[in-house]
Amino acid sequence: MNSKEQISHDDYQKTADWLKSQTKHRPQVAIICGSGLGVLADNLKCQDSFAYSDIPGFPQSTVQGHAGRLVFGELKGKTCVCMQGRFHMYEGHSLCKTTFPVRVFKLLGVETLIVTNAAGSLADGLRPGDIMIIKDHVNFPGLVGMNPLFGPNDDKFGPRFPAMSGCYDKGLRSSAMEIGKQLGVSELMHEGVYAMVGGPNFESIAEARLLHRLGVDAVGMSTAPEVVIAIHCGLKVFGLSLITNKVVKSYEDSDSVNHEGVLEVSRLRSQTVQQLVTELVSRMETNNNAV
Numbered sequence: 001m002n003s004k005e006q007i008s009h010d011d012y013q014k015t016a017d018w019l020k021s022q023t024k025h026r027p028q029v030a031i032i033c034g035s036g037l038g039v040l041a042d043n044l045k046c047q048d049s050f051a052y053s054d055i056p057g058f059p060q061s062t063v064q065g066h067a068g069r070l071v072f073g074e075l076k077g078k079t080c081v082c083m084q085g086r087f088h089m090y091e092g093h094s095l096c097k098t099t100f101p102v103r104v105f106k107l108l109g110v111e112t113l114i115v116t117n118a119a120g121s122l123a124d125g126l127r128p129g130d131i132m133i134i135k136d137h138v139n140f141p142g143l144v145g146m147n148p149l150f151g152p153n154d155d156k157f158g159p160r161f162p163a164m165s166g167c168y169d170k171g172l173r174s175s176a177m178e179i180g181k182q183l184g185v186s187e188l189m190h191e192g193v194y195a196m197v198g199g200p201n202f203e204s205i206a207e208a209r210l211l212h213r214l215g216v217d218a219v220g221m222s223t224a225p226e227v228v229i230a231i232h233c234g235l236k237v238f239g240l241s242l243i244t245n246k247v248v249k250s251y252e253d254s255d256s257v258n259h260e261g262v263l264e265v266s267r268l269r270s271q272t273v274q275q276l277v278t279e280l281v282s283r284m285e286t287n288n289n290a291v
């Protein structure tokens, strides 16, 4: 991984211009699908979709459960773009490659980013199959210097020192909780703190205990860099974690997590997440920043 890799404003613009030349859709909302959650794109009407390998400048997805397609379409009167597959630091992408699509979305006129992920729970009240609305994050790689904003600041996107307090929009969070009630799934709905770790190994018991003591509710291997870049360039952000497993915190516990199990729980709950996201998008107030 080359942490010094720089991507110029022109590079993002070239990708945005190519996409604009290939689709008439001008999205207001972007959705990043977590592991096993690619079904979120299925409700989009009048779809235009592109394999990542055909999009100039786009990285490639290498993880099972991440299809590697960018899908544009209409969802309840809003134009959306949906990433079926995200990029993780552990795949060997630099952080600016990992977050590349977010700046492209900004250049396409997107106003709101929805990030979803699969995550393991540390909080006792969070069970596999539950949905945790992200109220804040701990960006562990960022805290030790692995931040997508490292390097010269691009003032055209945002300020050198962006604030991260309040990065998960309060209005969208309460709207999602309300929608959960209306869908009859309030017993699944929680709010909590997500922590990003580098992966790709799952946590040791000592690491799990440390994260738990630090006040982390759910842990995963993505999302925080995308959110940092989104906030830096002025996007509104909503995030949710689908809890796919309990993180083992006891030496007496013989359970063990694996990616296939994560994908299985994601798929079982993906329809509910899809309904929640669809309803959230339909209630969003958007301007028309189409560019």
Ligand SMILES: O=P(O)(O)O[C@@H]1C[C@H](O)[C@@H](CO)O1
Binding pocket: 033, 034, 035, 063, 086, 088, 116, 117, 118, 119, 199, 220, 221, 222, 223, 258, 259, 262, 263
């Ligand atoms: O892309 P997300 O964060 O949903 O993927 C999680 C973290 C790892 O990539 C994988 C582990 O099963 O799922």
